[in-house]
Amino acid sequence: MSQLSLSDLNAASKADFVAALANIFEHSPWIAERIAGQRPFAGVNQLFAAMTAAVEGAAAELQLALIKAHPDLADKTQRAAGLTADSNAEQHSAGLDRLSDTEYAAFERVNNAYRAKFGIPYIVCVRRHTKDSILRDFEQRLPNDAETETRRSIAEICRIAALRLDQLVAADDRLKVHGRLSTHVLDNHSGKPAPGIAVELVELAALGESRVITRAMTNLDGRTDQPLIGGRPLPIGHYELRFRVGKYYAERGVAMSDPPFLDEIPLRFSIAEPEGHYHVPLLVTPWSYSTYRGS
Amino acid sequence: MSQLSLSDLNAASKADFVAALANIFEHSPWIAERIAGQRPFAGVNQLFAAMTAAVEGAAAELQLALIKAHPDLADKTQRAAGLTADSNAEQHSAGLDRLSDTEYAAFERVNNAYRAKFGIPYIVCVRRHTKDSILRDFEQRLPNDAETETRRSIAEICRIAALRLDQLVAADDRLKVHGRLSTHVLDNHSGKPAPGIAVELVELAALGESRVITRAMTNLDGRTDQPLIGGRPLPIGHYELRFRVGKYYAERGVAMSDPPFLDEIPLRFSIAEPEGHYHVPLLVTPWSYSTYRGS
Amino acid sequence: MSQLSLSDLNAASKADFVAALANIFEHSPWIAERIAGQRPFAGVNQLFAAMTAAVEGAAAELQLALIKAHPDLADKTQRAAGLTADSNAEQHSAGLDRLSDTEYAAFERVNNAYRAKFGIPYIVCVRRHTKDSILRDFEQRLPNDAETETRRSIAEICRIAALRLDQLVAADDRLKVHGRLSTHVLDNHSGKPAPGIAVELVELAALGESRVITRAMTNLDGRTDQPLIGGRPLPIGHYELRFRVGKYYAERGVAMSDPPFLDEIPLRFSIAEPEGHYHVPLLVTPWSYSTYRGS
């Protein structure tokens, strides 16, 4: 999708402005309409703040309509009937469009329980989650009262909107909606960064299958050229980084046992802050290793 | 099996001595017979050295007969026909009596290749191995020449004999045939050993299924009451130790993210020296950990 | 000093019992006298508990007399006039008999301030302290009220008594009055304990001169044959352990820079629990090291 510049949006006719932002909040052009008169916006953060204020200041029925404009998560019937392109891409990002039967059943169960209790669809900013963390979020929110869930739904809708806005609008400033996961391999045996080590990032799944989501090779500085996850929120969930250090030392002729004491090293950790920076380095020798949450 | 004392063996009639040690070397009472006159033995190491010398000094045909007295590994027909109790227990120790079809096929393939090339059964001291390391040993030995494999077979037979002798005979000295795997959890967040942490030792399998072989809980000193593996050789192979540290810190009210950055920590390593001491400690905080081969 | 056995003390005449224990509490045979009738004691802990109970149950004037029976710390006039052998050895243990002029002045100043405020000598169990920690203790206690300081003086007197009793009486049980400081050097470059490393333990002094109090060499297990401090309380204070690792790696032909990145490694730490076990290991490669409070 090509981006629009903020200055163009500032200069556009009201109709064009509203049309461009009609779907930042799902099926809800009225939000852009309400703030069109506040133009020009100095930056995308100011634009987003105005939209958020419009939503939070809206009448209860309007907020409820906004909530109800959202589809159920992982609902096949609704998907068949057609979602907005944004919704579709979001659900795809967490794999909600390719659930196993067991997973589908789990989602259906909680969806139904939620709708039965609150009469509204369960809404969560999917791009900040893995399937596991969505199910956990469901369970944590189900005991809430209706008012709490209304507020929470609005908050999640605003998170969704922020990500859509970030994708759509180019400006000098950026919304703080992305996180970053990086690593660094230091070879304490040679006192140097370790290049040429194959790294895999695996998303660990409690319910379904774990899957490799990034494969990379360390460069001369012992880092990967690209972040392991970047340019998007870090999905809340459980992960394992795997490093092929046995091969690295074998190629350098370092004395090791057979089989080597350390071969593939797994570092297992969880992500809790989608907008955070997680640096998970590996300090390693053929006989020892350590890791920590770095910066 | 109740043990015999070395002093009783020293004092026994020659016939009783030979009968007692007849199966230290599979179906080969002649070895005990040859050394009966060297009694008394000052210790079990001296006894074992005498038996080993008798084997190594024996004529080539006799050595060959000794080799051929051994069953094929993991052979169902031979098992059905009956193995010695020792052979049976040894093959059980590495799971060779409960192979999956795929594993069985792999073992049969290499067994046949080995017998076809050398005309003797493939012999290895099974108690020092996992299924994976046996298959690897097979592959490493298959390219050897016949003379090398004869020597190697005799060496493996002596290792088997040492373990049988260690089990059978009680003396003041011990044969050095056992290894030890231990761990220790130090909580660097509180500066104290970490008690009450659930630890699992998993044998990782390349071919078949990984399986938990030890479950333990750390005690007040952060150690397990018993070694994770002890009183036997450490099977050469790949392992993972898993520590439930998330629960440990949660119970102590330590501030953590949700989900906690570290929950279950896996330490993956290989064992290459069955008679060695492997100490694999965990130094941990809610945000970091390290391990090393200790002592 | 030769030890007395508890069984002999239990069997002795009352006069001999009292004479033997007359100086466990400085110049105060009345304490042994009061408990002589409670014999036999099952162990030295029971004996000590009885003496402590006698002191704590004594009339206020008697407690005050006991307190006043103690000399001032580091007082040259009193030392010239003669202290009990025990007092003398205790003051020697912390170097109070060989103060520099500056140190002497510091001690005199606080001694006088204490005596001026409370009318009693300042009492502390010297064997649990360094000069620095005594001066710090002085400063922390000076603001107390008289009642607190009476209780505290009695508590310190009981600690002194426990150490004297531990030295004097041999029994099946031991009083818990000793601590232990140990180290361990693990070479993570080779995956083995590091033997032959020279280790120095230095007591760091804020006021006077730092001094080496132990020199040792690591053995084949990477430990020192004897604890760095053992068989006595660990003096509260600041310490530095120094390890000559550059020489160790140079002797093994390990590739290093010139000069080596790491040569002599200092680990600086403090001791706060005189009866505790402080294990301060060094995990090291030519390019990295770590330490922690172990167990």
Added chain:
Amino acid sequence: MSQLSLSDLNAASKADFVAALANIFEHSPWIAERIAGQRPFAGVNQLFAAMTAAVEGAAAELQLALIKAHPDLADKTQRAAGLTADSNAEQHSAGLDRLSDTEYAAFERVNNAYRAKFGIPYIVCVRRHTKDSILRDFEQRLPNDAETETRRSIAEICRIAALRLDQLVAADDRLKVHGRLSTHVLDNHSGKPAPGIAVELVELAALGESRVITRAMTNLDGRTDQPLIGGRPLPIGHYELRFRVGKYYAERGVAMSDPPFLDEIPLRFSIAEPEGHYHVPLLVTPWSYSTYRGS
């Protein structure tokens, strides 16, 4: 000193060009003269390469004259008589203009021994050294033969020239003559960078007095705003970094012993590559710490 731009040098008259670069090589304008005709230079690296080639291609007598144009190190008589401004600043950088009597005697002894053997002044690129490492360099070079020392003197002269040229000439490219020493404090107790920790960098001296050469405070990312040493070569030598971690944890109310197990942490290391990047981080909790040569 204000810098000259390379383009101005390229455009200057030959006389101006030679005058500007007359002292890049001590008292030796002939070098600039020989290369003036090769202008324009595409960058400072190319300019330096041309000057170096001129020196190395010069006749032996000219090289000798260049060597002899240099003053003795730390020579008071010559300093009184006047050095070039560059020489003066260089000797100041390593403290050679403020030696103690003992140090002065040590320098004089080796200076004399060197001149007696080789008949030339001992030359070293002082900015790459500490006093200790200069004396060590002296001792390592004294056993050399004359030819080796001639080559070595020329090499050191070129290093001196590179640093002078780097200071004098501004261009799009830079000579690789600077190193960098940096640190980073990660608090593994909280899982975050540690801000507000006072850091001292001390140059450890074998002969004279150790001295603090940098004082800094860690910022929000746990780093110092400026490198501990930067914008110059790292002097070869022994260093200690000191971190006030006790205060840091005390301010955060973290439970610690009294006195705290860790208070001021010293990291001791050596620098061997003046043009390298030394990253010496501290990973710390109240009960553990580690460091390594990072990148």
